Amino acid sequence: MATKTATSKTRKPKVNNFVLVLEQFLEKHNLTADSTPNQLSEHAPKLDALLPDWMARRCVKVALARGTGNRRSFSRKQVEALLPDKRKRKLTIEERAKYCAKIGDVMDIFAHHLDLGPKNDYENEIVASGSRQSQFRVKLAEAGVSPKIINTYAKDPKLIQESNKIQKKQTMKRMANPDRIPTHFSLANVSKRIQNMDVSKIPTREDLMDIIVMLSMRPAEVRSLRINHYEPDHSNIPAWYKDGYSWYCTGYLKSRGEKKKNPEPRPSLSMEKNPERTRELLAWIQDAIKAKKLSDPVFTGKGTRNAWPFNEFLKQEPYRTIPKKLRDYGSKHAFRIHGGKKPTPQHLKLLSRIAMRQELDLLDAGDNYAIGDTESEESDF
């Protein structure tokens, strides 16, 4: 009977239900493949409300593009109008700021400031909300809101101080009890693998990880870091030249302002003591990435960021880590290798900064800690 077919229809698999919902929706609102994107987008919110998740949206998108026996298919533009890409919808901090600037009501500013504030009492949330609110202030200023209003309605000095305190505490804690290095990345294991690397082969993702450790790299530095020999011209020694160092890096990240435009070379320090070999191994990886035989840990072929594949790879056994920690492991190994028998804490700190290519203010403080890239100087302690 008719009733029976009707019940069996409602019990069809879920996927088909959404297509059914779609067809009924189109019929009810008199929408066809001839409707303009404008007409379609008017109905977008109502259709969205009928679809619980992205899977359903996907299903309906496909159905729209495909068409049915008596309905012609919708164009790309029409599909986008009826079911817009949701990733572009949430209000960003910048959009909040622009909105506030346009409306010009200080209470809006205050409300958004509160909304960006801490959602709970966890320390990370305090730090994060401080960062969000700071970003909000920047965007408000860019949008033309006066500093006086910003500081009155969008600034919380107590929270900023709290955040700084927490960050300082976390740094101390990190220094006091560093992460255990997974066995796979122990000094001995990484060293052994580095020794055995064969540059006539195509490097693997595991080789890439070891090179990142070897040079304490930021993942994003893999494609840009360069190591060069530098022979000083004694009549004209540049300010960045440090006695005892003949190998320097360029292409590191995170310098800012003037120093970003015109970065100075920084001393190079690697787990691999032979700088020629270090450079060869780095080039080996970089060439493979350029030739697309190995994927960059951060960037896609088009140059946009996508850390996902490398993250997932590192999560697996036996690595069980995340990309930025490789840099940590490497700096620890580097100063163990170069620190000699009885290194002082200052010396270790200095070595760590060199290995990580951070600003080297300590070097100017004196010659106590000068070290070279040669074997002989290692036993000076």
Place this chain on the structure above:
DNA sequence: GTACGAATTGCAGGGTTGAT
């Protein structure tokens, strides 16, 4: 001057979310 800590600024890391 310079040493130090507070505060701001800038941006890499990577989790989340939706697309394929």
Place this chain on the structure above:
DNA sequence: ATCAACCCTGCAATTCGTAC
């Protein structure tokens, strides 16, 4: 299941303020 864009999060670099 795999993947890419997006943008929040957290941290490092830098600047600012103050005390000597």
